[in-house]
């Protein structure tokens with residue numbers, strides 16, 4: 017189903033999960049087990065599972081394989097799709113495959129240039145057909161009409177390429193005018209700042225990206241990479257436990273629980289998007305802490321529907 021229809025049919029807050037495609041067959045098997053456990057009672061079912069896309073299409077086959085397996089579980093999929101350094105034909109193939117699998121949701125992204133080792137095997141030598149995410153949104157709408165519910169990325173704090181917040185907000189509006197239906201945000205840790213940003217934003221549903229802190233080194237790397245400001249209070253609490261991985265992980269889950277409770281309590285957004293980093297424990301703890309009911313969710317049947325069987329076999 018289309019994500020915006022699923023959102024409209026909900027009366028309780030929802031969550032989505034983001035996973036990236038593992039490199040090996042064994043990794044895929046493990047991840048699918050993890051997704052199954054996270055989608056199963058007593059935890060509330062995710063509204064959808066999103067699958068990331070490697071820069072320049074470097075994970076195209078693996079992303080589509082993971083997406084297919086998640087569809088087979090009876091869960092709705094959002095396929096991330098980047099467009100920079102991607103041949104138009106590769107975008108067409110990915111969208112065609114989504115349609116074959118019955119996937120109705122795409123997160124349309126510009127992406128970043130592939131890292132050099134990936135570039136050698138995956139990058140297309142022809143000039144970019146798509147320059148920015150709005151080009152991709154427009155293209156999907158032109159080629160596929162209303163088949164896809166299209167999401168785009170939003171930045172509560174400016175994107176690393178942006179001069180200022182007004183720039184980002186302007187281009188976010190351009191993406192929505194081009195046909196985007198909803199927004200998933202970049203990670204953030206300043207909840208007050210996020211809630212202020214949401215108020216100045218657009219009418220499309222906004223789903224905040226929540227990244228539970230897993231360990232201190234990866235957290236520091238990520239906030240540097242995304243230029244995401246971190247409130248002093250969080251840094252002050254993290255510094256003394258920074259070398260104790262278990263304590264940091266636990267802190268990360270408690271912090272994310274507080275953030276989600278405050279964000280959902282504001283009633284400004286309908287649900288949250290968990291960037292899982294393919295890890296199970298933190299999101300499980302957060303969902304248990306939040307005590308979200310399994311009754312209100314749209315749990316799919318555990319066996320694939322006949323339609324899914326037809327599509328996949």
Ligand code: FAD
Pocket residue numbers: 067068069070071096097098123124125126127128147148149150169170175176177178179183184187191200201202203225
């Ligand atoms: P754009 O919307 O094109 O914006 C990029 C920059 O250009 C911004 O500074 C913007 O203000 C500016 N801009 C936008 N449109 C225009 C225009 N028409 N003309 C001039 N300037 C413009 N990356 C991956 O590789 N794979 C993933 O699966 C992935 N998933 C993501 C999921 C989420 C929720 C988010 C927030 C990000 C994700 N990313 C992913 C990262 C993303 O690809 C990068 O943040 C990338 O640098 C920007 O992508 P975008 O779609 O926001 O680009």
